[in-house]
Amino acid sequence: MPKILMHRRTFCRLALPLGLSLLAGCGGGADNPFSILYTWIGINDLSYPKDESTNSEITIEARASSTGEISGGDIDWDLNRTSGHDISNLRKTLSDNNHKVTYRFTAPSDSGTIYFDIKVKAHGYSDTRSFSIDIR
Known part of the structure; x- marks a missing residue:
């Protein structure tokens, strides 16, 4: 079974876009994906x-x-x-x-x-x- 290794640098580069994507997904289908952040x-x-x-x-x-x-x-x-x-x-x-x-x-x-x-x-x-x- 192959091992998947993720380097710390790769993780840091992916964490911010992934986090923003998750926040945008919480918008409930609104036109503005960041509506939960700004009204x-x-x-x-x-x-x-x-x-x-x-x-x-x-x-x-x-x-x-x-x-x-x-x-x-x-x-x-x-x-x-x-x-x-x-x-x-x-x-x-x-x-x-x-x-x-x-x-x-x-x-x-x-x-x-x-x-x-x-x-x-x-x-x-x-x-x-x-x-x-x-x-x-």
Whole structure:
């Protein structure tokens, strides 16, 4: 019966790729084989008017990317006015499997700057962006 000998150097060269292969195999069929190692969600696109007229309809759009254990049904969005005049008639529309959100609202009748935070969240992970719109 032949003996199989493995030199220490050969073992060390094979250990890292073998270990990574085993970790990738634990991904449960996800598109990203390293999803068990890295879960993330972030806002990668945010569009809004820099300034707008009083009483006009304002549209804010944002798009998020995610990795790991996050799927579209897990994603939620919040838009919070942090300072400035009140807004009215706020509506939220989700699309692209909740990765995209569109907010629409009516600008106040008084001029001034309104400050916002927009937040995307899922499974305890989140990303927030701050921005402002000048009402003239």
